[in-house]
Amino acid sequence: MKESTGGTRERIQAVALELFTEQGYEKTSLREIAERLNVTKAALYYHFKSKDEIVTSFVNDRLERIDELVAWAESQPPTRETRRELIAQYADTMFAGDHPSVMRFFEQNQTVLKSLAAGQQMRGRMMRLASELCRGDDSPRAQLRAALSLFAVHTSWFAVRTPHITDADRRKIALEVADELLARIGQPADDGTAPATEADGGTTPGSGPAARG
Amino acid sequence: MKESTGGTRERIQAVALELFTEQGYEKTSLREIAERLNVTKAALYYHFKSKDEIVTSFVNDRLERIDELVAWAESQPPTRETRRELIAQYADTMFAGDHPSVMRFFEQNQTVLKSLAAGQQMRGRMMRLASELCRGDDSPRAQLRAALSLFAVHTSWFAVRTPHITDADRRKIALEVADELLARIGQPADDGTAPATEADGGTTPGSGPAARG
DNA sequence: GTCTATAATTTGATAGAC
DNA sequence: GTCTATCAAATTATAGAC
Numbered sequence: 001m002k003e004s005t006g007g008t009r010e011r012i013q014a015v016a017l018e019l020f021t022e023q024g025y026e027k028t029s030l031r032e033i034a035e036r037l038n039v040t041k042a043a044l045y046y047h048f049k050s051k052d053e054i055v056t057s058f059v060n061d062r063l064e065r066i067d068e069l070v071a072w073a074e075s076q077p078p079t080r081e082t083r084r085e086l087i088a089q090y091a092d093t094m095f096a097g098d099h100p101s102v103m104r105f106f107e108q109n110q111t112v113l114k115s116l117a118a119g120q121q122m123r124g125r126m127m128r129l130a131s132e133l134c135r136g137d138d139s140p141r142a143q144l145r146a147a148l149s150l151f152a153v154h155t156s157w158f159a160v161r162t163p164h165i166t167d168a169d170r171r172k173i174a175l176e177v178a179d180e181l182l183a184r185i186g187q188p189a190d191d192g193t194a195p196a197t198e199a200d201g202g203t204t205p206g207s208g209p210a211a212r213g
Numbered sequence: 214m215k216e217s218t219g220g221t222r223e224r225i226q227a228v229a230l231e232l233f234t235e236q237g238y239e240k241t242s243l244r245e246i247a248e249r250l251n252v253t254k255a256a257l258y259y260h261f262k263s264k265d266e267i268v269t270s271f272v273n274d275r276l277e278r279i280d281e282l283v284a285w286a287e288s289q290p291p292t293r294e295t296r297r298e299l300i301a302q303y304a305d306t307m308f309a310g311d312h313p314s315v316m317r318f319f320e321q322n323q324t325v326l327k328s329l330a331a332g333q334q335m336r337g338r339m340m341r342l343a344s345e346l347c348r349g350d351d352s353p354r355a356q357l358r359a360a361l362s363l364f365a366v367h368t369s370w371f372a373v374r375t376p377h378i379t380d381a382d383r384r385k386i387a388l389e390v391a392d393e394l395l396a397r398i399g400q401p402a403d404d405g406t407a408p409a410t411e412a413d414g415g416t417t418p419g420s421g422p423a424a425r426g
Numbered sequence: 427g428t429c430t431a432t433a434a435t436t437t438g439a440t441a442g443a444c
Numbered sequence: 445g446t447c448t449a450t451c452a453a454a455t456t457a458t459a460g461a462c
Contacts, residue, residue: 008427008428021324022324022327023324023327023328024237024239024324024325026237026239026240026325027239027324027325027328029454029455029456030455030456030457031454031455031456039427039428039429040428040429040430041456041457042427042428042429042430042431042457042458042459043427043428043429045456045457045458046427046428047427049457050456050457051455051456051457068422069422071422072422073422089422108323108324109324110321111234111235111236111237111240111321111322112236112237112239112240114235114236115236115240130372138375139375140373140375140378140382140383140386141386141389141390143372143373143374143375144365144368144369144372144373144386144387144390145390146372147368147372148361148364148365148368148372148390151361151364151368152357152361155357155360155361155364156357159343159356159357159359159360159361160353160356160357161356162351162352162353162356165353169353170353173353173354173357174357176354177354177357177358177361177394180393180394180397181390181393181394184393209281209282209284209285209286209302221445221446242436242437242438243437243438243439244436244437244438252445252446252447253446253447253448254437254438254439255439255440255441255445255446255447255448255449256445256446256447258438258439258440259445259446260445262439263438263439264437264438264439
């Protein structure tokens with residue numbers, strides 16, 4: 001909260017976030033972070049008492065933000081409108097704000113974050129967020145659709161490889177696709193049930209590419 | 214190919230795959246793998262000449278399998294039926310076979326795999342697979358839907374938290390949801406265009422939870 | 427606040443006996 | 445095929461000067 005340093009602490013956070021996201025948490029050493037900032041490792045330890053405390057430092061405000069979202073959603077009726085509003089607000093935390101990439105860091109470091117306290121907390125929060133998105137319909141389909149609607153927001157900007165697309169466009173498209181998924185939650189399976197197509201069978205032998213034993 | 218060892222090589226692969234997936238590639242040391250097998254590190258180096266060669270060893274057949282799928286898809290017309298068949302076959306490589314978890318390893322180690330040769334190859338293959346799933350419709354929406362249909366298969370078994378669900382059920386549900394997404398590809402945006410909802414605006418101020426600057 | 431210097435540990439990998 | 449012993453390098457973290 002105190003800016004006395006001249007923002008060195010913030011610069012460390014920024015560089016660490018970038019390198020952790022690009023290369024992974026474990027593969028990024030404190031030496032590398034220090035070199036990029038033209039300081040020594042010891043300087044880093046003045047600002048953060050350990051490597052994973054750097055992660056904790058930029059994770060906490062995200063946790064708060066998600067808690068706000070979940071708390072708000074719980075106060076609303078479990079309607080499609082609530083879900084639509086919830087995912088839209090969530091997308092804002094992804095595309096706007098000063099951390100458009102904190103969640104990307106999480107996506108890229110899921111495994112390592114299992115053993116980090118901050119990571120476990122975040123996992124829990126995302127679970128709750130997904131649960132909230134399918135409140136009132138705990139069918140497996142609904143759970144999967146809710147999770148995928150979050151993925152739609154997360155992956156929209158690397159899964160879409162159209163050349164000159166803007167962040168605003170990505171957000172818009174992500175929300176459109178997410179809304180398609182969320183719209184089917186809570187409905188009595190009118191089309192999403194796929195009654196008797198070939199999608200419920202086995203390997204559909206012979207019709208596809210060479211099936212190997 | 215030669216089984217003379219008594220399957221030690223295969224045991225190493227199995228344990229490594231498990232630990233890499235649970236803890237991450239970087240965080241899993243060769244010592245840990247060796248201890249779990251009650252052998253020494255040196256024994257590991259008899260079977261594999263480096264750590265990343267262990268990865269390569271169980272990645273290669275997956276690459277082949279995906280190449281087969283892509284090649285087959287390219288020989289087919291870019292119809293919904295082809296896409297449906299393609300994703301179903303892909304799901305089979307996820308849920309059946311002796312490696313139901315190799316793709317999970319990839320999902321959990323995306324970042325580290327950027328710097329591994331085998332990982333880069335796999336990334337390329339998955340890109341091609343996604344492209345194939347939206348062939349004939351290169352709109353951003355189609356690209357996102359195609360990617361999400363793959364995610365549906367990948368995440369179906371951890372995103373769905375229903376107590377006593379079987380793998381077969383997970384596969385079925387994943388394909389249903391994937392098919393919902395793929396069904397909208399190639400269509401002239403009849404519903405998926407979301408013409409003028411609130412999903413295209415900004416923060417929808419005031420209506421959602423407390424928006425912070 | 428930042429530095430030099432270094433401790434303490436771990437890691438991937440090799441050499442050579444059996 | 446597996447072992448003991450060891451290497452060279454890298455890593456997180458600390459101590460203390462300026």
